[in-house]
Amino acid sequence: MSGALLLLTSFMASAVETVEALTIVLAVGLTRGWRTATTGAVLAVLTLALVVSALGPLLVQYVPIDALRLVVGALLLIFGLQWLRKAILRASGLKALRDEEEAFRSGVAQLAGGPTHRNTIDWTGFVIAFKGVFLEGLEVAFIVLTFGASSGRFGLSASGAFFAVGIVALAGAAIHRPLSRMPENTIKFMVGIMLTAFGTFWGGEGVGIEWAAGDFTILLLVLFYGAVAGLLVTAIKRRNVHQGHQLGDSP
Amino acid sequence: MRWLVGFGRFWYDFIVGDSAVLAAGGAGALILGLLVVEAGSPVLAQVVLPLGVVVTLTAGLRYPRG
Numbered sequence: 001m002s003g004a005l006l007l008l009t010s011f012m013a014s015a016v017e018t019v020e021a022l023t024i025v026l027a028v029g030l031t032r033g034w035r036t037a038t039t040g041a042v043l044a045v046l047t048l049a050l051v052v053s054a055l056g057p058l059l060v061q062y063v064p065i066d067a068l069r070l071v072v073g074a075l076l077l078i079f080g081l082q083w084l085r086k087a088i089l090r091a092s093g094l095k096a097l098r099d100e101e102e103a104f105r106s107g108v109a110q111l112a113g114g115p116t117h118r119n120t121i122d123w124t125g126f127v128i129a130f131k132g133v134f135l136e137g138l139e140v141a142f143i144v145l146t147f148g149a150s151s152g153r154f155g156l157s158a159s160g161a162f163f164a165v166g167i168v169a170l171a172g173a174a175i176h177r178p179l180s181r182m183p184e185n186t187i188k189f190m191v192g193i194m195l196t197a198f199g200t201f202w203g204g205e206g207v208g209i210e211w212a213a214g215d216f217t218i219l220l221l222v223l224f225y226g227a228v229a230g231l232l233v234t235a236i237k238r239r240n241v242h243q244g245h246q247l248g249d250s251p
Numbered sequence: 252m253r254w255l256v257g258f259g260r261f262w263y264d265f266i267v268g269d270s271a272v273l274a275a276g277g278a279g280a281l282i283l284g285l286l287v288v289e290a291g292s293p294v295l296a297q298v299v300l301p302l303g304v305v306v307t308l309t310a311g312l313r314y315p316r317g
Binding site for chain 2: 074081084138212
């Protein structure tokens, strides 16, 4: 059961970050050439894969499992709370929803001014594509790494990320446009809940808690945090109606 | 030196992000869980930790730039 949740969380977190990275790669591809964009993106993915495959076994081999679960749990908990907070603010209307079409248009506008040599590598475009994919992917690499190390299932956590990156990249290559119809905030909401649940579970084990329901606790925590997040969205929406809050710009 | 500061800032932004309340609260909830376990109430810790997380999330929403 926790294996399926682990796979799903890794898949969804990777899908969201890949959509954001794809937006940057498409903007670079259209303005600076596809060779530049794909070279930057592929090198960034390879660098991330190298980091995960090098650090993963080292973590498991040399760090005691309880210490690892405490540190990983604390980091996942903080990550999950950040994702969840942002998703709650967006769902309740306090923060604008991320618009991939708009991010794409502004990226194209910023890059369009420079020189383009479509048959050679344009270094400005390369750096932007590499950095975009690397930074968006770092969060995914972190999740894959920590999930794999804490559960001892690197294959499962890496598979989720691998399939997500593959599916989103294929979709992007097919339509050559950002995937603006993807319900990004809904997915971020669910990933935030799942990361918070896994963080609580592993962090709790790290401080010495023996969960009475075993692995089933993760599902209980997902349901509990989901209910709390839903209540918070409702409460904020109600407060907005009373106070007439405005939307803020958001990245 | 400048590289080191940049490196530290990158990891601060990566982990703490735009809400120090969540980072401090998340760590605080785990410390609270540890204290309850050490006090000899591991069953209570199973309730205290998730509640501490919920309090942290609520505080992070209340003080979004904290």
